Amino acid sequence: MDFQVNKLKHVAIIMDGNGRWAQNRAHRRVWGHVRGSSVVSNIVEKADDMGVKALTLYAFSTENWGRPPSEIRTLFLLLKKFLIKERNKVLKNNIKFNIIGDISKLPKDTVKIIDDLKRDSKDNTGLKLTFAFGYGGRAEIISAVNKLIAEDIEVTEESISNALHAPELGDVDLMIRTGGDQRISNFLLWQIAYGELYFTETMWPNFTCTEFEKIIMEVEKRERRFGQVTETESLAATKTQVKNNFRLIN
Ligand code: FPP
Numbered sequence: 001m002d003f004q005v006n007k008l009k010h011v012a013i014i015m016d017g018n019g020r021w022a023q024n025r026a027h028r029r030v031w032g033h034v035r036g037s038s039v040v041s042n043i044v045e046k047a048d049d050m051g052v053k054a055l056t057l058y059a060f061s062t063e064n065w066g067r068p069p070s071e072i073r074t075l076f077l078l079l080k081k082f083l084i085k086e087r088n089k090v091l092k093n094n095i096k097f098n099i100i101g102d103i104s105k106l107p108k109d110t111v112k113i114i115d116d117l118k119r120d121s122k123d124n125t126g127l128k129l130t131f132a133f134g135y136g137g138r139a140e141i142i143s144a145v146n147k148l149i150a151e152d153i154e155v156t157e158e159s160i161s162n163a164l165h166a167p168e169l170g171d172v173d174l175m176i177r178t179g180g181d182q183r184i185s186n187f188l189l190w191q192i193a194y195g196e197l198y199f200t201e202t203m204w205p206n207f208t209c210t211e212f213e214k215i216i217m218e219v220e221k222r223e224r225r226f227g228q229v230t231e232t233e234s235l236a237a238t239k240t241q242v243k244n245n246f247r248l249i250n
Pocket of ligand 1: 015016017018019020021029033034036037040058059060061064075078079082179204
């Protein structure tokens with residue numbers, strides 16, 4: 001039986017390190033993406049088995065447009081292959097698939113595959129699987145604010161949250177980044193406000209379900225206060241302070 005999540009309902013992952021993984025093995029960077037894409041299906045399955053409600057994966061950022069065209073083409077192709085291969089599993093496992101970001105530059109046949117899977121899985125009630133593709137956190141916030149302005153809606157935390165690309169995902173509870181860097185890289189900037197962060201040195205192609213489960217178990221134990229303290233905690237802290245002051249005086 002897999003460990004079952006309790007607090008960590010929305011998990012987001014920055015799947016980093018594909019290029020370095022390949023280069024360290026004297027392969028071309030794209031080979032890292034190929035290997036990395038096979039890890040994606042394992043992690044999706046594991047997240048589902050552990051009862052994660054939403055899994056959002058950073059597959060292509062707005063900044064990634066600056067990569068060589070051949071690498072961009074490979075990433076497009078891997079997305080298409082993944083969707084073709086995983087389509088039946090997604091539907092069978094009651095997974096709701098979505099993509100956030102700008103996919104207008106993807107080949108037409110890939111966009112159709114995406115739209116078909118979105119449509120056919122839209123009433124599914126299980127794991128919400130979302131790929132961020134052509135995605136940037138700042139662009140998402142700007143688009144939300146512009147929507148509100150256009151509709152003459154007051155800009156509040158709640159109205160911005162509701163105008164994001166996929167409001168039903170809610171805030172991120174845990175963001176994992178593989179590949180050793182400790183950055184957010186413009187991913188889900190609004191949703192991460194109170195999220196837990198976990199950085200691992202493991203390159204994405206080496207990331208396993210076992211490590212994923214270990215991270216979830218470890219972060220589940222962290223205390224999340226959302227900037228608040230309970231009355232009991234506050235009282236306990238005051239008592240300790242008074243005791244320490246008393247010791248100092250005597
Ligand atoms: C970062 O590695 C990863 C990406 C830019 C894309 C993530 C893509 C995949 C995991 C494969 C595609 C799979 C699907 C299903 C869409 P990097 O190239 O920045 O690595 P580096 O930091 O070592 O250079």
